Amino acid sequence: MNSLLINIHTHRKARLFNGIELRNAYVPDPSKMTIRYPISVGLHPWFITQFSKQVLRERLISLCQLPNCKAIGEIGLDNNYPNFSVQLALFAWQVAIAKELRMPVIIHQFKSHENLQKILRNFPEPIILHGYNGSIEQWKQLNFFNNTYISIGYNVLKPSKKLNNCIQAIPANRLFAETDQSNIKIETIYEQLALLKSEPIPLIVNQIHENYNRIMPH
Numbered sequence: 172m173n174s175l176l177i178n179i180h181t182h183r184k185a186r187l188f189n190g191i192e193l194r195n196a197y198v199p200d201p202s203k204m205t206i207r208y209p210i211s212v213g214l215h216p217w218f219i220t221q222f223s224k225q226v227l228r229e230r231l232i233s234l235c236q237l238p239n240c241k242a243i244g245e246i247g248l249d250n251n252y253p254n255f256s257v258q259l260a261l262f263a264w265q266v267a268i269a270k271e272l273r274m275p276v277i278i279h280q281f282k283s284h285e286n287l288q289k290i291l292r293n294f295p296e297p298i299i300l301h302g303y304n305g306s307i308e309q310w311k312q313l314n315f316f317n318n319t320y321i322s323i324g325y326n327v328l329k330p331s332k333k334l335n336n337c338i339q340a341i342p343a344n345r346l347f348a349e350t351d352q353s354n355i356k357i358e359t360i361y362e363q364l365a366l367l368k369s370e371p372i373p374l375i376v377n378q379i380h381e382n383y384n385r386i387m388p389h
């Protein structure tokens with residue numbers, strides 16, 4: 172089987188390339204959803220006041236039934252944004268829905284490591300820490316059931332000893348790559364990962380495709 176390039180998190184329109192992109196959708200109205208490419212759905216901590224809880228639950232549950240919906244996310248906690256206690260409640264609640272539906276979660280986090288630990292401690296499904304910029308120790312502290320992955324985006328193109336060390340130390344079977352909001356080509360992220368891991372690019376592509384098939388099989 173030929174391995175495909177996986178872009179595990181993007182907000183941009185799918186572009187044609189030899190791979191799979193998981194596009195983030197901000198809880199669209201399921202009745203108006205016509206797209207068939209892979210998506211993740213969830214309410215981002217920046218937009219927590221956008222829907223009532225009831226509308227959000229109804230939409231999330233029906234969107235998650237779609238065959239192209241692969242994960243709940245991005246959801247999470249951001250200490251730079253207001254209403255942190257509301258963020259906490261809404262995040263815990265979306266994690267509970269993901270647990271109920273047995274779906275992976277894609278996590279946005281900023282300065283909220285301890286709270287993430289508390290909420291994800293009993294979550295057995297795959298966890299993807301998107302736009303990861305932390306250390307190997309922080310990953311270990313969130314890897315409760317050996318179910319936690321880090322997804323590397325444009326941060327890897329900036330000089331950071333902490334992140335570089337983390338990428339070198341983490342097993343490749345816990346790694347993803349993403350473009351998020353940026354215009355960077357996903358190929359550029361793979362090149363950098365291969366360089367840091369001292370592995371040929373096709374090996375990293377293979378491994379990340381395997382990771383995708385393991386946690387989002389259909």
Ligand SMILES: [Zn+2]
Pocket residue numbers: 180182195245351352
């Ligand atoms: Zn994002």
